[in-house]
Amino acid sequence: MLLRLPTSLSEAQRSLAEGAVPVGGATLVWALWQRDGFPEQAMSLRELPEANLIERQALGAAVLLHQVDDRVPEVLRRAASTVGTGAVRRTATVGGNIVGSTLRCLLPAALALDARATVLDRDGTYETDLGEVVAKRHLLLTLRWHAPVVSRYYKAPGEAGGPPPLVVATAVHADDDGRHRLVVAVRDGYEVISASTDGRSGAEQALQDLERTGLVSLPTPAREAVHREVTGILGGPADR
Incomplete structure:
Protein backbone atom coordinates (compact mmCIF):
# COMPACT_ATOMS: atom_id res chain seq x y z
CA MET A 1 0.00 0.00 0.00
CA LEU A 2 1.29 3.43 -0.98
CA LEU A 3 0.67 6.06 1.70
CA ARG A 4 0.44 9.60 0.39
CA LEU A 5 1.26 12.53 2.69
CA PRO A 6 0.15 15.72 0.88
CA THR A 7 1.48 19.05 2.13
CA SER A 8 -0.94 21.27 0.20
CA LEU A 9 -4.64 21.28 -0.61
CA SER A 10 -3.97 20.92 -4.31
CA GLU A 11 -1.84 17.85 -3.67
CA ALA A 12 -4.50 16.35 -1.39
CA GLN A 13 -7.17 17.02 -3.99
CA ARG A 14 -5.06 15.34 -6.66
CA SER A 15 -4.53 12.31 -4.41
CA LEU A 16 -8.28 11.95 -3.97
CA ALA A 17 -8.83 12.23 -7.71
CA GLU A 18 -6.31 9.43 -8.24
CA GLY A 19 -8.16 7.11 -5.88
CA ALA A 20 -6.28 7.44 -2.60
CA VAL A 21 -8.37 6.32 0.38
CA PRO A 22 -8.39 8.88 3.25
CA VAL A 23 -7.11 7.51 6.54
CA GLY A 24 -6.68 9.22 9.89
CA GLY A 25 -4.95 7.36 12.69
CA ALA A 26 -6.07 4.02 11.16
CA THR A 27 -7.45 2.91 14.54
CA LEU A 28 -10.79 2.08 12.94
CA VAL A 29 -9.82 0.70 9.54
CA TRP A 30 -6.67 -1.29 10.18
CA ALA A 31 -8.44 -4.44 11.31
CA LEU A 32 -10.84 -4.21 8.36
CA TRP A 33 -7.95 -3.86 5.94
CA GLN A 34 -6.19 -6.85 7.47
CA ARG A 35 -9.35 -8.88 6.97
CA ASP A 36 -10.52 -7.55 3.58
CA GLY A 37 -7.27 -6.43 1.98
CA PHE A 38 -5.36 -3.17 1.85
CA PRO A 39 -6.13 -0.45 -0.71
CA GLU A 40 -3.52 0.27 -3.37
CA GLN A 41 -3.01 3.76 -1.97
CA ALA A 42 -4.13 5.71 1.08
CA MET A 43 -3.80 9.34 2.08
CA SER A 44 -3.08 10.86 5.48
CA LEU A 45 -3.56 14.58 6.23
CA ARG A 46 -0.95 14.62 8.99
CA GLU A 47 1.39 16.85 6.93
CA LEU A 48 -1.35 19.22 5.72
CA PRO A 49 -1.31 22.55 7.65
CA GLU A 50 -5.05 23.15 7.33
CA ALA A 51 -5.74 19.79 8.99
CA ASN A 52 -3.40 20.38 11.94
CA LEU A 53 -4.72 23.60 13.45
CA ILE A 54 -5.23 23.82 17.21
CA GLU A 55 -6.69 27.23 18.04
CA ARG A 56 -9.35 28.75 20.26
CA GLN A 57 -11.77 28.79 17.34
CA ALA A 58 -10.47 26.02 15.08
CA LEU A 59 -9.34 22.39 15.24
CA GLY A 60 -7.87 20.34 12.40
CA ILE A 98 -16.30 12.42 14.05
CA VAL A 99 -16.60 10.89 10.58
CA GLY A 100 -15.29 7.35 10.85
CA SER A 101 -16.44 6.23 14.31
CA THR A 102 -19.95 5.07 15.12
CA LEU A 103 -19.48 6.48 18.65
CA ARG A 104 -18.58 10.01 17.46
CA CYS A 105 -17.47 11.05 20.93
CA LEU A 106 -16.49 14.55 19.76
CA LEU A 107 -19.68 15.22 17.82
CA PRO A 108 -21.84 16.44 20.76
CA ALA A 109 -19.10 18.88 21.78
CA ALA A 110 -18.73 20.16 18.22
CA LEU A 111 -22.51 20.58 17.90
CA ALA A 112 -22.66 22.46 21.20
CA LEU A 113 -20.05 24.85 19.79
CA ASP A 114 -22.14 25.38 16.63
CA ALA A 115 -19.07 24.27 14.70
CA ARG A 116 -18.94 24.41 10.93
CA ALA A 117 -16.82 22.02 8.89
CA THR A 118 -14.45 22.66 6.02
CA VAL A 119 -14.30 19.55 3.84
CA LEU A 120 -12.34 18.46 0.78
CA ASP A 121 -13.51 16.56 -2.26
CA ARG A 122 -12.23 16.14 -5.80
CA ASP A 123 -13.59 19.57 -6.75
CA GLY A 124 -11.93 21.45 -3.89
CA THR A 125 -12.90 22.69 -0.42
CA TYR A 126 -16.16 24.04 0.91
CA GLU A 127 -17.89 24.70 4.22
CA THR A 128 -20.87 22.73 5.45
CA ASP A 129 -22.67 21.66 8.62
CA LEU A 130 -21.79 18.66 10.74
CA GLY A 131 -24.97 16.81 9.85
CA GLU A 132 -23.91 16.64 6.21
CA VAL A 133 -20.37 15.65 7.15
CA VAL A 134 -21.58 12.69 9.19
CA ALA A 135 -24.33 11.62 6.78
CA LYS A 136 -22.15 11.74 3.67
CA ARG A 137 -18.85 10.84 5.36
CA HIS A 138 -17.00 13.78 3.85
CA LEU A 139 -13.24 14.18 4.17
CA LEU A 140 -13.06 16.64 7.05
CA LEU A 141 -10.26 19.22 7.05
CA THR A 142 -11.10 21.67 9.84
CA LEU A 143 -13.75 22.50 12.43
CA ARG A 144 -14.37 26.20 13.12
CA TRP A 145 -16.63 27.92 15.65
CA HIS A 146 -17.09 31.18 17.55
CA ALA A 147 -15.61 30.99 21.03
CA PRO A 148 -18.38 30.40 23.59
CA VAL A 149 -18.95 32.39 26.74
CA VAL A 150 -18.93 29.17 28.75
CA SER A 151 -19.09 25.44 27.99
CA ARG A 152 -19.48 22.17 29.89
CA TYR A 153 -19.15 18.47 29.17
CA TYR A 154 -20.61 15.48 30.98
CA LYS A 155 -19.98 11.82 30.17
CA ALA A 156 -21.63 9.11 32.22
CA PRO A 157 -19.55 6.18 33.47
CA GLY A 158 -19.37 3.32 31.00
CA GLU A 159 -17.98 -0.18 30.75
CA ALA A 160 -15.41 -1.28 28.17
CA GLY A 161 -17.24 -3.09 25.41
CA GLY A 162 -20.60 -1.92 26.73
CA PRO A 163 -23.10 0.48 25.16
CA PRO A 164 -21.96 4.04 24.46
CA PRO A 165 -22.23 6.10 27.66
CA LEU A 166 -24.51 9.10 27.81
CA VAL A 167 -22.90 12.43 26.83
CA VAL A 168 -24.30 15.91 27.43
CA ALA A 169 -22.41 18.84 25.92
CA THR A 170 -23.51 22.43 26.55
CA ALA A 171 -22.29 25.87 25.53
CA VAL A 172 -23.54 29.44 25.89
CA HIS A 173 -22.90 31.71 22.91
CA ALA A 174 -23.03 35.49 22.63
CA ASP A 175 -24.75 36.32 19.34
CA ASP A 176 -23.94 39.43 17.30
CA ASP A 177 -26.74 41.36 18.98
CA GLY A 178 -25.38 40.52 22.45
CA ARG A 179 -28.02 37.94 23.29
CA HIS A 180 -26.93 34.72 24.96
CA ARG A 181 -27.98 31.46 23.34
CA LEU A 182 -27.70 28.03 24.96
CA VAL A 183 -26.92 25.00 22.79
CA VAL A 184 -27.30 21.48 24.18
CA ALA A 185 -26.18 18.30 22.40
CA VAL A 186 -26.81 14.80 23.74
CA ARG A 187 -25.49 11.40 22.70
CA ASP A 188 -27.92 8.73 23.84
CA GLY A 189 -26.82 5.35 22.57
CA TYR A 190 -25.58 5.87 19.03
CA GLU A 191 -27.90 8.82 18.37
CA VAL A 192 -26.86 12.45 18.77
CA ILE A 193 -29.46 15.21 18.98
CA SER A 194 -29.12 18.91 19.70
CA ALA A 195 -31.29 21.92 20.44
CA SER A 196 -30.86 25.58 21.34
CA THR A 197 -32.75 28.20 23.30
CA ASP A 198 -32.42 31.68 24.77
CA GLY A 199 -29.85 31.62 27.53
CA ARG A 200 -30.79 34.90 29.22
CA SER A 201 -33.87 33.86 31.17
CA GLY A 202 -32.24 31.42 33.56
CA ALA A 203 -32.11 27.66 33.83
CA GLU A 204 -35.78 27.08 34.66
CA GLN A 205 -37.05 28.88 31.56
CA ALA A 206 -34.36 27.35 29.37
CA LEU A 207 -35.34 23.85 30.50
CA GLN A 208 -38.99 24.57 29.79
CA ASP A 209 -38.06 25.75 26.31
CA LEU A 210 -35.91 22.67 25.69
CA GLU A 211 -38.88 20.46 26.60
CA ARG A 212 -40.48 21.73 23.40
CA THR A 213 -37.59 20.46 21.26
CA GLY A 214 -36.43 17.01 20.21
CA LEU A 215 -34.75 16.58 23.59
CA VAL A 216 -38.16 15.77 25.06
CA SER A 217 -37.92 12.29 23.51
CA LEU A 218 -34.87 11.40 25.62
CA PRO A 219 -35.26 8.76 28.35
CA THR A 220 -35.50 9.93 31.95
CA PRO A 221 -31.82 9.46 32.91
CA ALA A 222 -30.71 11.55 29.93
CA ARG A 223 -33.25 14.28 30.67
CA GLU A 224 -32.09 14.38 34.28
CA ALA A 225 -28.50 14.82 33.09
CA VAL A 226 -29.58 17.63 30.76
CA HIS A 227 -31.34 19.28 33.71
CA ARG A 228 -28.16 19.15 35.80
CA GLU A 229 -25.92 20.42 33.04
CA VAL A 230 -28.21 23.28 32.00
CA THR A 231 -28.64 24.33 35.62
CA GLY A 232 -24.88 24.24 36.10
CA ILE A 233 -23.87 26.12 32.98
CA LEU A 234 -26.35 28.96 33.36
CA GLY A 235 -25.09 29.60 36.85
CA GLY A 236 -21.43 28.70 36.40
CA PRO A 237 -18.26 30.71 35.75
CA ALA A 238 -17.23 31.95 32.31
CA ASP A 239 -15.10 29.83 30.01
CA ARG A 240 -11.44 30.69 29.73
Missing part, protein backbone atom coordinates in the same frame (compact mmCIF):
# COMPACT_ATOMS: atom_id res chain seq x y z
CA ALA A 61 -9.08 16.88 11.46
CA ALA A 62 -5.59 15.35 11.57
CA VAL A 63 -4.93 16.46 15.15
CA LEU A 64 -4.45 13.49 17.46
CA LEU A 65 -6.88 13.37 20.36
CA HIS A 66 -4.14 13.56 22.98
CA GLN A 67 -3.00 16.85 21.41
CA VAL A 68 -6.34 18.59 22.02
CA ASP A 69 -5.52 20.94 24.90
CA ASP A 70 -6.70 24.12 26.62
CA ARG A 71 -6.33 26.16 23.45
CA VAL A 72 -9.82 24.93 22.54
CA PRO A 73 -12.99 25.41 24.64
CA GLU A 74 -13.50 23.20 27.69
CA VAL A 75 -16.31 21.15 26.14
CA LEU A 76 -14.14 19.98 23.25
CA ARG A 77 -11.00 19.44 25.31
CA ARG A 78 -12.82 17.27 27.84
CA ALA A 79 -14.57 15.31 25.10
CA ALA A 80 -11.23 14.41 23.53
CA SER A 81 -9.66 13.53 26.87
CA THR A 82 -12.30 10.88 27.64
CA VAL A 83 -12.08 8.91 24.37
CA GLY A 84 -10.80 5.37 24.86
CA THR A 85 -7.43 4.77 26.46
CA GLY A 86 -4.27 6.83 26.39
CA ALA A 87 -2.93 4.58 23.64
CA VAL A 88 -6.04 5.21 21.53
CA ARG A 89 -5.84 8.97 22.05
CA ARG A 90 -2.21 8.97 20.87
CA THR A 91 -3.21 7.51 17.49
CA ALA A 92 -6.87 8.44 16.86
CA THR A 93 -7.62 11.71 15.07
CA VAL A 94 -10.35 14.32 15.37
CA GLY A 95 -11.63 13.61 11.86
CA GLY A 96 -11.59 9.86 12.34
CA ASN A 97 -13.61 10.16 15.53
